[in-house]
Amino acid sequence: xxxxxxxxxxxxxxxxxxxxxxxxxxxxxxxxxxxxxxxxxxxxxxxxxxxxxxxxxxxxxxxxxxxxxxxxxxxxxxxxxxxxxxxxxxxxxxxxxxxxxxxxxxxxxxxxxxxxxxxxxxxxxxxxxxxxxxxxxxxxxxxxxxxxxxxxxxxxxxxxxxxxxxxxxxxxxxxxxxxxxxxxxxxxxxxxxxxxxxxxxxxxxxxxxxxxxxxxxxxxxxxxxxxxxxxxxxxxxxxxxxxxxxxxxxxxxxxxxxxxxxxxxxxxxxxxxxxxxxxxxxxxxxxxxxxxxxxxxxxxxxxxxxxxxxxx
Amino acid sequence: xxxxxxxxxxxxxxxxxxxxxxxxxxxxxxxxxxxxxxxxxxxxxxxxxxxxxxxxxxxxxxxxxxxxxxxxxxxxxxxxxxxxxxxxxxxxxxxxxxxxxxxxxxxxxxxxxxxxxxxxxxxxxxxxxxxxxxxxxxxxxxxxxxxxxxxxxxxxxxxxxxxxxxxxxxxxxxxxxxxxxxxxxxxxxxxxxxxxxxxxxxxxxxxxxxxxxxxxxxxxxxxxxxxxxxxxxxxxxxxxxxxxxxxxxxxxxxxxxxxxxxxxxxxxxxxxxxxxxxxxxxxxxxxxxxxxxxxxxxxxxxxxxxxxxxxxxxxxxxxxxxxxxxxxxxxxxxxxxxxxxxxxxxxxxxxxxxxxxxxxxxxxxxxxxxxxxxxxxxxxxxxxxxxxxxxxxxxxxxxxxxxxxxxxxxxxxxxxxxxxxxxxxxxxxxxxxxxxxxxx
Numbered sequence: 046x047x048x049x050x051x052x053x054x055x056x057x058x059x060x061x062x063x064x065x066x067x068x069x070x071x072x073x074x075x076x077x078x079x080x081x082x083x084x085x086x087x088x089x090x091x092x093x094x095x096x097x098x099x100x101x102x103x104x105x106x107x108x109x110x111x112x113x114x115x116x117x118x119x120x121x122x123x124x125x126x127x128x129x130x131x132x133x134x135x136x137x138x139x140x141x142x143x144x145x146x147x148x149x150x151x152x153x154x155x156x157x158x159x160x161x162x163x164x165x166x167x168x169x170x171x172x173x174x175x176x177x178x179x180x181x182x183x184x185x186x187x188x189x190x191x192x193x194x195x196x197x198x199x200x201x202x203x204x205x206x207x208x209x210x211x212x213x214x215x216x217x218x219x220x221x222x223x224x225x226x227x228x229x230x231x232x233x234x235x236x237x238x239x240x241x242x243x244x245x246x247x248x249x250x251x252x253x254x255x256x257x258x259x260x261x262x263x264x265x266x267x268x269x270x271x272x273x274x275x276x277x278x279x280x281x282x283x284x285x286x287x288x289x290x291x292x293x294x295x296x297x298x299x300x301x302x303x304x305x306x307x308x309x310x311x312x313x314x315x316x317x318x319x320x321x322x323x324x325x326x327x328x329x330x331x332x333x334x335x336x337x338x339x340x341x342x343x344x345x346x347x348x349x350x351x352x353x354x355x356x357x
Numbered sequence: 358x359x360x361x362x363x364x365x366x367x368x369x370x371x372x373x374x375x376x377x378x379x380x381x382x383x384x385x386x387x388x389x390x391x392x393x394x395x396x397x398x399x400x401x402x403x404x405x406x407x408x409x410x411x412x413x414x415x416x417x418x419x420x421x422x423x424x425x426x427x428x429x430x431x432x433x434x435x436x437x438x439x440x441x442x443x444x445x446x447x448x449x450x451x452x453x454x455x456x457x458x459x460x461x462x463x464x465x466x467x468x469x470x471x472x473x474x475x476x477x478x479x480x481x482x483x484x485x486x487x488x489x490x491x492x493x494x495x496x497x498x499x500x501x502x503x504x505x506x507x508x509x510x511x512x513x514x515x516x517x518x519x520x521x522x523x524x525x526x527x528x529x530x531x532x533x534x535x536x537x538x539x540x541x542x543x544x545x546x547x548x549x550x551x552x553x554x555x556x557x558x559x560x561x562x563x564x565x566x567x568x569x570x571x572x573x574x575x576x577x578x579x580x581x582x583x584x585x586x587x588x589x590x591x592x593x594x595x596x597x598x599x600x601x602x603x604x605x606x607x608x609x610x611x612x613x614x615x616x617x618x619x620x621x622x623x624x625x626x627x628x629x630x631x632x633x634x635x636x637x638x639x640x641x642x643x644x645x646x647x648x649x650x651x652x653x654x655x656x657x658x659x660x661x662x663x664x665x666x667x668x669x670x671x672x673x674x675x676x677x678x679x680x681x682x683x684x685x686x687x688x689x690x691x692x693x694x695x696x697x698x699x700x701x702x703x704x705x706x707x708x709x710x711x712x713x714x715x716x717x718x719x720x721x722x723x724x725x726x727x728x729x730x731x732x733x734x735x736x737x738x739x740x741x742x743x744x745x746x747x748x749x750x751x752x753x754x755x756x757x758x759x760x761x762x763x764x765x766x767x768x769x770x771x772x773x774x775x776x777x778x779x780x781x782x783x784x785x786x787x788x789x790x791x792x793x794x795x796x797x
Contacts (some may be wrong), residue, residue, distance in 0.1 A: 054788075082369070107441075107465075108437070108462060108631060109437045109440035109441035109462065109464070110440040110443070110445070110463050110464045110679060111463045126627070193613070193614060194613040194614055195535075195546065195613045196545065196546075197544065197546050214614070215614075215615050215617055216614055216615075216617055216770070217611060217770065218767075218770050218771055229710055297449075300617065301555075301617045302555050302556055302557040302617070302619075303556065303768055304556050304616060304617055304766050304770070305554075305616035305617060305770035306770045306771050307397065307763065307766075307767065307768060308770075319434065320434070321431060321434055322558065322559065322755050322756070322758075322759045323755075323756060323759065324433075324437075324458060324462075324753055324755065324756070326437070340548035
């Protein structure tokens, strides 16, 4: 019996080993996907499918119950002619440009100030980072109170001591967009700071030492070591900033709803209104699709520019 | 792709499908169907308790089970989502302002008024809010109200003033409240008029409507059966816009945050003693009485304008939804909700939430229901004698309201020219009338 069983095993050892190896290989490949599956399913349901569905709806006049009517590119043609949307696009571009640039600038200097392993610095960094983890709705509501446009408003009381104000902040078409930008910068600069801190920690200390030996001062070290070494990180900060800036919504929806006089209307708030009060989901999805395309193109451009710079 | 990779991808797809199926199963329970009447209501807070009480009493009386879903945020968006899935609830309770929009979307059923038990206990004027542009009925009214002026009584006494009775008085009292420190704290921290001036949901237009009616203006004039022309740039409308703009631009008697304030903010402005004159509905009694302003304010008829003393009226409608498998039970619920017993529960069932502001049923009285409170008597009297509804029978009135809000918000925040603002709005109105197929 023993020989009978042993004989085939001895006769075919190689295929068995191959099967085992394949099984192990399959299992090794399968397990990570299994862990990823819940997240993928979640993104599939709540992100990818709505995106695809939204693009599909953009060529229809959406009538939820009576059935959608095919309109071709009419919604897109409407968008190109809609002067209110053009104003919203301008506000969005201005908002994205200013907030990305200023947040990166402030974030970089915060990173320079607060980079280091000391416990005190870590505490300060955590404190500075808090706005990032606070919900935007709460942040916006608080800033709404702080920026109350009367003399006794918190910020107006402060600047009153300097003989300034009272400023209308969110309540004047001239200052509303700038006030919203201030809130966005306050919230996103610490986020940029954390990325810069990670970048700074990765710079080889020997480069600084070599520089110092060559007689470089602090400015030289910043200009010729820190900034070039942070180029890839800066690209990430700018890319994330553009994506964040173009889809600005919550703070504007909570604080001004695009007002006063449409001064803070952005592409997302405008699109949202078309879908809700305007009852025109087709047009709203066309606007969102164009925003998605613009974001993808801009991100690709930044990445292309970065590669070109690095190759050069 | 090697076979093992195909297998891997297939297994991921399978795992995702299982999770998707689980998600789909859990969401399908929110739609219609089953033996229970699905009732969706736009509202929040204590209104949930009040509606639940009302539905419980309906179940106790008829044995028909109900399931209540309530939300305030993006309610109509959720109704639209249910419509596209063809899983509409059986009954929806929402602002009458949605009547035309719901009807043009085909999501509500026509109501045969004469077949509704108790239809003759609702006044004809109230039934009008359930009509579409075709003149047919598409809802059953559940609650109505008219705006009143809330005035800080203690501030008036402090400054030896009387409640305003006409437009000039209103401007004068607003000026005094802003400049004469009525709360005697030595700070310039009080204002006259409390305005929810945001464009959100069309609040500023909603607020301004009372001034428009009082100046003798209107949004539209009839131009044949089911057809309308815009009258939004009439001299009367320009008068109303000019008067309204003065509060913001020359008198500066509105609260400083007015142009961005929604009604929730405006409520706080009045309740916190920031402004002393607030034009709002009687539902604000309960919320104001729960704050320190209780006992310090009185409620009067809105000051009369140059042509009349009308005031904005509003309604909440019961909509019977298309595709319901419970037509008869849904109708029974609507009939129950307009009975004196149900209206009474809506008025006083939960003290902090008057889901029935003024009863639509003419056999009962709101003042009696609220222990003889004269404020409710005034609201009832004003609704009957001076109430004026917005034209919410149009296929999409909300689009006009939004356009009006955008124009008014721009006018008061840039201190522009009222005539040219309304001329521009008139052009928008004509386009919208044409788009909606009701241009005369």
